[in-house]
Amino acid sequence: MKTELRLGIAGLGTVGANVAQLIERKADVLAERVGRDLRITAISARDRSRNRGFDTHGMQWFDDPVALAREAKIDAFVELIGGSEGIPLQAVEAALKRGIPVVTANKALLAHHGVALAKLATENGTELLFEAAVAGGIPVIKTMREALSGNDVSRVYGILNGTCNYILTRMEKEGIGFDACLRDAQALGYAEADPTFDIGGYDAAHKLAILTSLAFGTEISLESIFIEGISKISIDDITAAQELGYRIKLLAVAVRTDSGIEQRVHPAMIPARSSLAQVDGVTNAVAIDSDLLGSILLAGPGAGGAATASAVLSDVMDVAGGFVPPTLGLPPSRLQPYQRARMRAHEGGYYIRLAVYDRVGAFASIANRMAENSISLESIVQRKADHKGEGTAPVVLVTHETTEAAIRSALEALSRDGYLSGEPQMIRIEDLE
Template identity: 75%
Template sequence: MDRPLNLGLAGIGTVGASVARILTEKQEHFSKMTGRPIEIKAVSARDRNRDRGVDLSGVDWFDDPVRLAQEADIDLFVELIGGADGPALESVKAALGRGIPVVTANKALLAHHGVSLARLAQRKNVTILFEAAVAGGIPIIKTMREALRGNTVSRVYGILNGTCNYMLTRMEREGVAFEDVLREAQALGYAEADPTFDIGGFDAAHKLAILTSLAFGTEIDLASIFIEGISEISLDDIKAAAELGYRIKLLAVAQRTDSGIEQRVHPTMIPAGSALAQVDGVTNAVAVDTDLLGSILIAGPGAGGNATASAVLSDIIDAANGVYVSTFTVVPQSLTAYKRARMRAHEGGYYIRLRVADEVGAFASIARRMAENQISLESIVQRKASDDDGSVAPIILITHETTEAAVRKALEAVSRDGHLRGEPQTIRIETLA
């Protein structure tokens, strides 16, 4: 049997502790897979005395993960610290600079610095493995980076944030208001004390930025993603979607168009009978449209200690077996500059909910402004007045295929006419055909 693979583990939180524990418990299992033992040689964490459910007394401790990466006698550096910059970035750069391959679960690091790190890895003839950075335990990175290499991808999309998916599922099934279900998600540990990163769509955007590069061979461009979170989704929207035969999901989409690559994260109405609509709770799912295979969908646990550790361990085994793949689907020098697509029509149209003054001419004014912007309406539904004195009436519009720019322009005109009470709610409708 070959000499052990010595790894340095930086970050022993929920995921790091799971990785260490499973490596210890399944040592013989992994040795049979790789032909060599996998041993934790060095670790870095802030608190040496914390009980992590695994015995780490025989390993070298470093208070500074950068020193671990620079000095420890290791063959593989596993970064589970988190964060786009600071110790995570500096320790990964230090390991790559020594010619040591890296395993990371850090989506923010890759979304902000993935291209430069990939170029450093190539210069040192090592690789960066990051299956756990997107969609937890779902093997979407390996699928796109290895299994689909003969395919041309036209679109990648999915449910990439378990917190939002859990909240929308609870709102629909139990009729729980947004604020209440958010508090519940925080109590269960699905959402942070400051939930903005999740409910604002930013977590999903980081993951989408990575998938876009893998799908289309472009440099990562996080700043070009249109991002809209779920904080404005109400129970009225959830109920209206159900009546229309849709479910609302926070969808992340990247697709090739005639004018460039389109990247967007936003609440979306999708057909209730579609496979993606059946993905509930904290589960994640990613779909890829290709020329040779058609469409594939992979779903599974998107977060949690064991789910994320599963993906990290898969990368560690690949490293132990000497598997070398380019960080992205193409070598770094072949990554093309990202070209942002113009706002375009998308199949399925828009759902628009307005709170309108219940007065003569309001309804006609809305229809006129839509027509002026070449927006064809599939349906207009006026609900019962929603306030105590009956002065405000909710109106729901469903449009045919149109553009983001046309919808914005029409709603700005409706607002200027003075009939609206509050901000309009718009949600894209995707057929997922």
């Protein structure tokens, strides 16, 4: 058997503690599978006194994670602190500069610094692994980087945030409003006290930026992603989607076009019959379209201690076994600069909900403004007034293929005409299988 693999773990929260527990509990099985013992020799966390469910005897404690990465006698460094700047970045850089492989679950770190860190790893003859950074326990990174290496990927999309999926599922199945669902998610630990990162779409965007690089061999470009969260989704939208044969999901999409790469995160109506529409609760799912396999769907737990720890451990096992492909699927020098796609018409059309003042000429104005912007309507329906707005009635439009810019121009003109109350709602319709 080879010499043992000495591990240093920085961050002993839910995931870090689960990783340590797994290594302790499955020590014999893991050693047999990889041909060497895995031993945690150094750890770092904020509170030394807390019982984390594993034996820390014989492990060197570091108050400073950067010092652990720089000084500890370890063969691999596991970063589970979180955050894109400061200590986690410094610790990962310190380990890579020593030529020590790094395993991380830190999506924000990779979305902001992934290419630079990949270059640093290559320069120092070591590796950076991050299976746990995207979609929790779903092995999507290995699938894209290894199993699909002979495929040309045209599109990658999916449900990448369990908090948003939980909220939207509860709203639909139980008729509960957004605010009440969010409070429940916070009480259950699915959402943070400040939920902006999740419900604003930023968490999903970080994950999408990483998947885009793997899918298309480009440098990571987080700033190129169009991001819209779910806080404006109402029960009225959920009900309308059901009546139209759709379900609303927070969708993350990256697609190659003839002019570049398009990346977006936003609520979308997807056909209720589609496989992705069946993904409920905190579950994540990633679909990949490629030339050889067509479309495949990976689904499973997208968060949680056990699921994320499983992904971290798989990377540790790869380090122990000596098989690690390039960080982003290609050597950093071969990654292409990201080229943002030109704006194009959205093939699936849009759902638009308006609160229209009950005045003569309102419907004529809607029709005229849409026509002026070359927007073809599939349907226009005046729904029963709910009396929330005095003298207004909800109107739902479904468009054919058009651009978002055209719709926004039409809605701005309608507002100037004085027929709209409040802010219109607009949701993309995605014609997914």
